[in-house]
Amino acid sequence: MNVEDTQLMKNIISQINNFSNGNKVLFSVSYEKIAKTNIILLRGLLEELNKKGILITVDRPHQYMEHLLRMHRIKYENLLFIDTIARFTGEELSDNLNIGNVKILDSPFQIDLLPALLSNNLNSGNLSSIDGKIDVSNVDFILIDNVATLLNYNDPPIVQNFLENYMAKFNGLYNIFISLTMDKITHNSLYEVARKLFDKEIDIDILRIPKGGIDRERRGKSLLSEREDIFDLFSYRKCYTGGE
């Protein structure tokens, strides 16, 4: 995560740091940047605001988000992953199946069942992390990695119903901060449904620093630059990066 990403995280936090549990914020960002925005948002929530939360992965197996968090040295022990897609991907699950802060659930194809499944599991205590570090009855936020992905598996009315049920369940039963990242142009009809369900919309592009806002030398000093020793292990010629 470079200086611009870190500044973006601070800008996001400044918009939401007064949030109270029960608030709902919809982030608008272009489709191809949703994964990166989620990482930036998670860093802000987990590290800057010291919150505990749930990440539901419907787009990619949780391992990819976990890998990104680890690579960017974001502490995620206070994050409970609920993975609805891993069973379909051929990923190795044995190491992460229902251990620690990962829960594997079935099915992006039956997403309409997910709100009830989640709330039933929360009520029964079945979704608490096994190591006990995350008390899910007391989490601060919930996030879905990319809700629009569900349109690949379900008809739009089913996804819209899911969103309405999901918001109703978590807003009504649990007083937690709900956020969602979506592309309002690519998935306009779903976005229009979502915006009626949220208190606040934040356009990520407006929070970005304009190009050239940070000088290139500073930008080149990535937070990860000290990790480049891993490449040296293989006599690896360093990648061409600006400012270095």
Add this chain to the structure above:
Amino acid sequence: MSENLPRMPSGINGLDEMIEGGFPFPSVVLVTGSAGTGKTTFAQKFLFSGAKMDQQGLYFTTLSEPTQWMLRYSTKFDFIKPSYFGKEVIYCDLGSVIRNVKAQDLLNIIDEKIAEIMPQRIVIDPITVVGEMLKKEYRTFLFDLVNRLKNWQATSILTGEVKPGEMYPAEVAYAVDGVILLLMSEESDARRKYLEVLKMRGTDHLTGKQSIDITSNDGIIILRAKF
């Protein structure tokens, strides 16, 4: 019916109109052809047109020549803006490493770099060089690589070198979501270049060979796009 797949513009003039507006996002596409057909130009244009839209690009080169040597030629194209180097477009030279590591190590190196940069556009140019180094491990490597690339939030271009007369590297083509052929044929004492979309999953695409030209201004251009 589920919704249409999100698309990422290719940056190649005239190609997006042939493939419903761009490559599916995310996806992995093979661009293949013999020497001089424009594979690297295609890949560079793909990255630099993304850079114009503030999309992060990551270019892995597997050639054993130094990156700056390759860049020396590339910068002759008008679309390549030096201000994007090291910022919107990051080059990563795998040339030396692929001779010394096993398939799993190479996958990990690529994975780590992608996780660090979090690009929306990835190029591996050319992937076929890796096959010569990994030999028996190559097929498994390709399968794992393509699976991993699909799970990153990116559209990836793999370029594949073929011998004259060979259409595409079959071991790569079976694993990817799309195959674009760059062809050269001798006609009336002249060599003409063509592009053909052979495969593009989830996409209605225009079939058949389309005439192309390579210009310093636009890189690859599909000639019908001019009219």
